[in-house]
Amino acid sequence: MSEEFVGQSGTAPTVIDTSTAHIARVYDYFLGGKDNFPADREAAARILKGNPGMRDTCREQREFLRRAVRFLTRAGIRQFIDIGTGLPTQENTHEVAQAIAPDARVAYIDNDPIVLAHARVLMADRDHGRTVFIHADARDPRALLAEPALRGVIDFGQPVAVLLIGILHFMEDRDRPGDLIRAMLEAVPSGSYLAASHGTPDFAPRMGDAVQAAYQASSMPCRVRTAAEVGELLAGVELVEPGLVLLAEWRPDGPVPDDRQQITYAAVGRKP
Ligand SMILES: C[S@@+](CC[C@H](N)C(=O)[O-])C[C@H]1O[C@@H](n2cnc3c(N)ncnc32)[C@H](O)[C@@H]1O
Secondary structure, X not given: OOOEEEEEEOOEEEEEEOOOXXXXXXXXHHOOOOOOOHHHHHXXXXXXXXXXXXXXXHHHHHHHHHHHHHHHHHOOOOEEEEEOOOOXXXXXXXXXXXXXXXXXXXXXXXXXXXXXXXXXXXXXXXXXXXXXXXXXXXXXXXHHHOOHHHHHHOOOOOOOEXXXXXXXHHOOHHHOHHHHHHHHHHHXXXXXXXXXXXXXXXXXXXXXXXXXXXXXHOOOOOOOOOHHHHHHHOOOOEEOOOOOEEHHHOOOOOOOOOOOOOOEEEEEEEOO
């Protein structure tokens, strides 16, 4: 490690490796945040060569997350499992949901210790047991679902929204994203929802491939997928209107910009 930050995550000290780029910190950089290091910014520069509009893509993804959470809360959902939380930013999942339904509960899950350290410090005082942060890996859904802290906040007898936003394309085929989705859907009752976004090469193949290669060159896994592949991953839910579309096209609040990014799909589906 060329540099390290020692913080506090729960009761255990957290050691953060800053010598290699991390997905959460690169994303934080694209969103204009300050929680990133030189290795993250170097990786971001490589990614921007592949997709000069990457900042817009990330902003569109965050906006999709907010619209999806509002839609789900208005549909009556009061429990969210947000897998691949990212670093805290403006209008995080629990803030969006609790602005509509103060009793909404959120379990945040991420495998990057810096996310957990920041999130716990920022949210600890303001929460009343309705939000929990869990350090777990989406590639091991059985362990994730067995987390006592998850069971403490989420009642698996009631509908749940599982958010997989900006994470699935960081799971290679060997990481079995389909197994994660199947396990989550098996764990939640009928009437639960899944909201997901996924990078794609469908509209701009060269850009999609270049972004994937840039992430991989910085030791971050990346696998963009076609509509057919994403559709297969989401086969266990019935997609709500407008189905699988580009991020900015999913129930937009206003006119859809002509120059919208064409590199990431979005969808929300209901477990029958
Ligand atoms: C691009 S950020 C997305 C943040 C947020 N969901 C959003 O859409 O704005 C992806 C997050 O997924 C996390 N992540 C990647 N692979 C993961 C895994 N196998 N298990 C848990 N979290 C993971 C990263 O640490 C990062 O915080």
